[in-house]
Amino acid sequence: MCTHLLTDVEDRIVLLIDLDYFYAQCEEIRHPEFRGRPVAVCIYSGRTENSGAVSTANYEARRIGIRSGIPIIAARRMATQDTVFLKADLDYYDAVSMRVMSLLRMFSQKMEQASVDEAYLELRGKSYEEAEEIARQIKELIRKSEGLTCSIGIGKNKLIAKMASGVNKPDGLTVVRPEEVDTFLLSKKPGDLYGVGKVTESKLSEMGIETIAQLRDAPLSRLQSVFGSSMGLWLYNASRGIDDSPVEERKREQYGRIVTLKENTRDRDTLIQEASRLVPEVISMVQEDRQQFRTLSFIGILEDLSIRTKNRTLNEPTDNAQDVYAVLPQLIDSFLSEHTALIRRIGIKVSNLSEKKGQKKLLDFS
Ligand code: DCP
Ligand code: MG
Ligand code: MG
Numbered sequence: 001m002c003t004h005l006l007t008d009v010e011d012r013i014v015l016l017i018d019l020d021y022f023y024a025q026c027e028e029i030r031h032p033e034f035r036g037r038p039v040a041v042c043i044y045s046g047r048t049e050n051s052g053a054v055s056t057a058n059y060e061a062r063r064i065g066i067r068s069g070i071p072i073i074a075a076r077r078m079a080t081q082d083t084v085f086l087k088a089d090l091d092y093y094d095a096v097s098m099r100v101m102s103l104l105r106m107f108s109q110k111m112e113q114a115s116v117d118e119a120y121l122e123l124r125g126k127s128y129e130e131a132e133e134i135a136r137q138i139k140e141l142i143r144k145s146e147g148l149t150c151s152i153g154i155g156k157n158k159l160i161a162k163m164a165s166g167v168n169k170p171d172g173l174t175v176v177r178p179e180e181v182d183t184f185l186l187s188k189k190p191g192d193l194y195g196v197g198k199v200t201e202s203k204l205s206e207m208g209i210e211t212i213a214q215l216r217d218a219p220l221s222r223l224q225s226v227f228g229s230s231m232g233l234w235l236y237n238a239s240r241g242i243d244d245s246p247v248e249e250r251k252r253e254q255y256g257r258i259v260t261l262k263e264n265t266r267d268r269d270t271l272i273q274e275a276s277r278l279v280p281e282v283i284s285m286v287q288e289d290r291q292q293f294r295t296l297s298f299i300g301i302l303e304d305l306s307i308r309t310k311n312r313t314l315n316e317p318t319d320n321a322q323d324v325y326a327v328l329p330q331l332i333d334s335f336l337s338e339h340t341a342l343i344r345r346i347g348i349k350v351s352n353l354s355e356k357k358g359q360k361k362l363l364d365f366s
Helices: 022-030 059-063 072-078 090-107 128-146 158-165 178-186 198-206 212-217 220-227 229-238 268-288 321-338
Strands: 012-019 039-044 052-057 084-087 111-115 118-124 150-155 173-175 254-265 291-302 307-318 343-355
Touching: 012 090, 012 128, 012 158, 022 039, 022 052, 022 090, 039 059, 039 072, 052 059, 052 072, 072 084, 090 111, 090 118, 090 128, 090 254, 118 128, 118 158, 128 150, 128 173, 150 158, 158 173, 158 178, 178 212, 198 220, 198 229, 220 229, 254 268, 254 291, 268 291, 268 321, 268 343, 291 321, 307 321, 307 343, 321 343
Parallel strands: 039 084, 150 173
Antiparallel strands: 012 118, 012 150, 039 052, 111 118, 254 343, 291 307, 291 343
16 A cells, blocks of 8 residues: 555645635624724733734725734824724634634544644545545535635645635635646745745845745755755745645644633632633543643633643543542642732643554544
């Protein structure tokens, strides 16, 4: 069965699905009255009324200069009268994200979630026409079930798919066939290669490399002497559209869930009760992935938004909810004895994972 290893890379098609202006689009869904107005979703640091940063903005807001990463104060200066400023509701966006990701999983066994709003899917044995049709179905499904638009890029590898997804945002669908890769890349700048940051870009520029064509002319040895052997090789390959990195689910290191409390509190019973409510969901994720954990953490986010954690490592790995219920009150007690501030959000997390052996799913035998 290893004969297909060599053809692996050639016969695959990669899709990158990225949700458009994700946090802001989530807000437009539950507040249709905001549609058409500039919307900025902000993470407030809490220090002063407007301290913090914009985490994302809808396209109306981007048109007036409001975008991810800028200080809220700067965004307020650019804002028109009808601009809406909202506090980020990460629990809500996470829940939407999880639902979208499970929809995407239906389209391929090979999926890699790359961030809260994007994932790579790998298709095999399909034509580019078929891949494009699948992309349309994905867009339709996400729109029907969640009301969200996304942009999809299709290419022969992750690099090309990711770059293609950015071409026609929002609600884009861009296919770059293997024979189009050269034209596509030569129309871009080195800084457009996904993975080239500002530092690399300016180093390249110092070397006199301003275009992809010039990057291709640079000898591998020169790139490696400036950027190190692996980054040098990556640049050499990327400028030629070569990227062999596999689409694979990143190994999870933890499972967890966080909620915002109805009101800030230090009440032991309330904390135990609210934390216990998170247990079934976390445990079912662990069990579904056939994992076990040894470490359990109670997370408390205090009034000033600082995050504090109490951990307990068990002697034996487990995937059992009862073990969690047994330890939680002790963790909460020691948390309360160490921190005097009111608690605003709480969470539980399990980590120190290992695979649960001996129970295979039917699928594994096929
Ligand atoms: N995000 C953030 N801070 C940043 C960048 C992003 O909090 N500096 C969050 C908010 C975004 C989400 O991550 O909604 C996804 O990031 P994207 O880069 O995909 O940006 P958007 O989905 O917001 O916009 P686009 O339509 O360009 O994909
Ligand atoms: Mg996005
Ligand atoms: Mg994204």
